[in-house]
Amino acid sequence: MSAQPGSIVFANQESDDQLSLLDILDHVLNQGVILRGNLVISLAGVDLVYVGLDVILTSVETALRHMGAATQTHRKV
Amino acid sequence: MAAELNARDRVLYFYGITESRLANSIQQPGVDLQSKIEAIDCEGLTCWISRVSAVEFEKDLAQNMENLDWLATTSVAHQRAISAIAREVEILPARFGTVFRGEESLRRHIRVAKREITRDLKRIKGADEWGIKVFAAKAAPTPVPQVRSGKDYLKAKAAQLPSKRSRTESNGEFAEFENALRKVALESAAVGNVSSGQRGLRFQTSLLVKRKDRKKLESVLKKFSERWAGAGQIECTGPWPPYSFVSRPGERAEKK
Numbered sequence: 001m002s003a004q005p006g007s008i009v010f011a012n013q014e015s016d017d018q019l020s021l022l023d024i025l026d027h028v029l030n031q032g033v034i035l036r037g038n039l040v041i042s043l044a045g046v047d048l049v050y051v052g053l054d055v056i057l058t059s060v061e062t063a064l065r066h067m068g069a070a071t072q073t074h075r076k077v
Numbered sequence: 078m079a080a081e082l083n084a085r086d087r088v089l090y091f092y093g094i095t096e097s098r099l100a101n102s103i104q105q106p107g108v109d110l111q112s113k114i115e116a117i118d119c120e121g122l123t124c125w126i127s128r129v130s131a132v133e134f135e136k137d138l139a140q141n142m143e144n145l146d147w148l149a150t151t152s153v154a155h156q157r158a159i160s161a162i163a164r165e166v167e168i169l170p171a172r173f174g175t176v177f178r179g180e181e182s183l184r185r186h187i188r189v190a191k192r193e194i195t196r197d198l199k200r201i202k203g204a205d206e207w208g209i210k211v212f213a214a215k216a217a218p219t220p221v222p223q224v225r226s227g228k229d230y231l232k233a234k235a236a237q238l239p240s241k242r243s244r245t246e247s248n249g250e251f252a253e254f255e256n257a258l259r260k261v262a263l264e265s266a267a268v269g270n271v272s273s274g275q276r277g278l279r280f281q282t283s284l285l286v287k288r289k290d291r292k293k294l295e296s297v298l299k300k301f302s303e304r305w306a307g308a309g310q311i312e313c314t315g316p317w318p319p320y321s322f323v324s325r326p327g328e329r330a331e332k333k
Contacts, residue, residue: 009312021149022272023208023314024156028173030268030283030321 088135089177092125092159093170093318094187096198105161108154109133114162117180120187122194125162126177134176142174163318169197170318193324204263204287205316207294210272211251211280212310251280254301261293262286266321279309283321291316 090108103114107127117124133141141147152173159170177183187194224230259265261284268283286294294313302311 009310019314020272021152022275024152025148025173026268026272027206027208027283027317027320028152028156028170030172030266 086131087128088131089126089179089183090129090134091171091175091177091183092127092155092162093168094119094194094198095123095125095162095166095168097166098123099165101165103158103161103165105158106154108151108158110150110154114158117183119184120191122187122191122198124183124187125168126183127158129176134174135178138174138176159318167198167202168318169194169201169323170320172320172323197322197324200263201285201319201322203289204285204319205291206319206321207262207284207286207313207315208268208317209258209280209282209284209298210275210278210312210314211254211305212275212277212312213279214308214310215277254280255282257297257301258282258284258294261290261297264322268321283317285319285322288316 090112092108092114098116098118102116103125105114106112107114107129109127109129112127112129115126115128117126141151155173159168162168163170177186224233255265264285266283266285269278269281272278272281284294298311298313305311
């Protein structure tokens with residue numbers, strides 16, 4: 001383990017308490033199978049979680065902890 | 078009567094599609110942390126759903142998406158549900174917040190989109206999504222500017238913020254990194270609608286990488302992290318279900 005700058009941080013999705021909520025939202029809202037026609041969907045609020053809300057979202061990340069913590073998987077190369 | 082009303086008050090929250098179903102059921106709770114994750118046969122494919130409250134996920138969905146506590150809990154539950162399925166069988170994941178009124182409307186949708194879905198299932202076979210970010214090394218704190226008025230303060234503050242333009246221009250220096258990543262990935266996709274405002278973020282992409290090429294990806298990251306030692310840090314998240322590599326109807330992502 002070195003504390004050198006320039007390291008890579010890996011956050012493993014399988015133990016997601018190391019993932020930031022921003023990362024989760026980036027991925028789960030990015031694309032995925034999109035509905036149309038008969039389906040009922042509304043993503044009207046999504047625009048509001050764009051740029052600049054990272055500070056608020058970070059505080060909301062306690063939700064992740066409430067849902068059961070897993071082990072730390074940060075590893076540095 | 079009560080059961081009928083109950084069924085009417087529920088909608089199908091959709092997690093994604095797989096080619097085959099499983100012998101065992103998925104034990105992970107659904108997106109609302111209460112409902113079960115169920116598999117439904119659908120046009121020769123298997124759709125994964127939970128029966129959730131119509132009020133919470135249909136009527137009030139837009140409003141709930143603006144409630145960060147709800148969004149945090151629910152998006153994590155969504156991610157965990159899909160990951161639980163993905164651990165067993167390859168899944169084409171749905172976007173967060175995808176809801177159908179009933180099995181019939183789900184089937185109709187799958188019927189219409191079946192060709193695209195089958196093609197996408199092939200496209201993601203044996204591959205995972207990885208998120209890559211590069212952050213600039215933390216600079217020394219900028220001294221507080223001497224200001225006399227609110228206007229001066231705002232001007233000084235604005236001067237410290239990276240402009241959109243400079244962010245785009247600086248992407249040129251990541252061209253080589255991007256090329257190296259492309260060589261180990263099947264495809265890349267833009268990502269970052271939510272996190273693009275993160276402090277110090279200089280570059281961001283999402284990659285579709287064959288599981289057998291994971292080591293190659295790691296060695297590219299290692300090479301560039303050594304090159305950028307002191308100047309930047311690479312952050313890698315994954316493996317994700319391939320959220321960013323599902324075609325939108327009528328809009329195929331550019332293939333390599």
